[in-house]
Amino acid sequence: MQSETYSRFIQHYSDLLDSFHFYFNRSRLNPEIEDLHNLRVSIKKLRAMWSLLQTVSNGSWKKKEHFELISELFRATGKVRETQVNLIITEKYNADYLVAFNEYLAENQVKAEEKLRAQIQVFNPEELKELDNKMFHAIKEQRSDMEPEQLISFVLKETRKVDKLSKQLPSDRKLHKIRIRLKAVAEILTIASELNPHVVLIDFLDRVRWLNEFIGDWHDYQILLSSITDFLSSGQKEQTTGELEDFITRTTAWQDKKQVEITVLLDRSISHQQMEQIENCL
Incomplete structure (x- = not known):
């Protein structure tokens, strides 16, 4: 059955x-x-x-x-x-x-x-x-055998990995990995919160989705910066090269600032207390 x-x-x-x-x-x-x-x-x-x-x-x-x-x-x-x-x-x-x-x-x-x-x-x-x-x-x-507790355990496991990665920020590569794991957490939390509509799970799902959007905006600009760098190194340099390089400098500074903000948000959203509350849903 x-x-x-x-x-x-x-x-x-x-x-x-x-x-x-x-x-x-x-x-x-x-x-x-x-x-x-x-x-x-x-x-x-x-x-x-x-x-x-x-x-x-x-x-x-x-x-x-x-x-x-x-x-x-x-x-x-x-x-x-x-x-x-x-x-x-x-x-x-x-x-x-x-x-x-x-x-x-x-x-x-x-x-x-x-x-x-x-x-x-x-x-x-x-x-x-x-x-x-x-x-x-x-x-x-x-x-x-599959029960809601297994889904919550998966969420906890992945979230702890996110917490560990967040301690290694700032790092573009680590933040990208965090984004991937948070997307997985959001997907499984969606099912878990339907089966167990506990306010803690629903609240955490909202936080994770919001974090994903915030990090997604950062990621979009990282892709843009990478593409501009590829363009400048492709031999297609124009007279606007200096302006593009200035754009890279300004945007990189903005990205660095945003990554600091993301680090703070991750620390607040994935706290030890938050993990304990989720564990209590098991």
């Missing part, structure tokens, strides 16, 4: 698969910005679910094959999405010194979209279905 937690998990997983297939099929044609964004988001959420399943499977199932199957498609959507976000940001400035860079971005977007279309063509959804069948067969013993 399936536990309520397992049934809810399966329903949530099924909804994510539906979302993935919907945006995957829309992206086969001429994907809109939001289509690609939602396709990438659905993959991130599926990856979070696979990570949880690996944890609760007690070694009977590994996420490696799922991750490998989706990796190239995930990477291709990321490249297109990065260019789109860069263009959205630079349009806000409406600066002459960004014109050549925007043209460079537009060229890169065409190339990235070509690679994405190629990945969409070779990706076979039936392979994902086959892997899912293997996955559910491997974890069949968890059908009656």
Whole structure:
């Protein structure tokens, strides 16, 4: 007999698969910005679910094959999405010194979209279905054993990893890892708070989502800075090089300041007291 937690998990997983297939099929044609964004988001959420399943499977199932199957498609959507976000940001400035860079971005977007279309063509959804069948067969013993406490334990485990990483800030690489883990925490917390609508879990979910948005804004500008640096080193330097370098300097200073703010927010949001309150929900 399936536990309520397992049934809810399966329903949530099924909804994510539906979302993935919907945006995957829309992206086969001429994907809109939001289509690609939602396709990438659905993959991130599926990856979070696979990570949880690996944890609760007690070694009977590994996420490696799922991750490998989706990796190239995930990477291709990321490249297109990065260019789109860069263009959205630079349009806000409406600066002459960004014109050549925007043209460079537009060229890169065409190339990235070509690679994405190629990945969409070779990706076979039936392979994902086959892997899912293997996955559910491997974890069949968890059908009656999965409980909300396992979801909360996963949240605690990942959150403690975030706390450990936050002690190593400032670091662009560590903050990016924090962002990835917080997205996984948010996805699993969504299910956990539905099964156990404790105010502590709901409040923490709101905090994690807000942190993700705040860090996401920082991440978007990190991608922009990286793209400008690539542009300047690509041999396409224009007479606006000095202005672009000034833009990098100003934005880097702003990014450093924002990372300090994020560190403070993480310390406040993922406190020892907060972890104790979540543990009490077990």
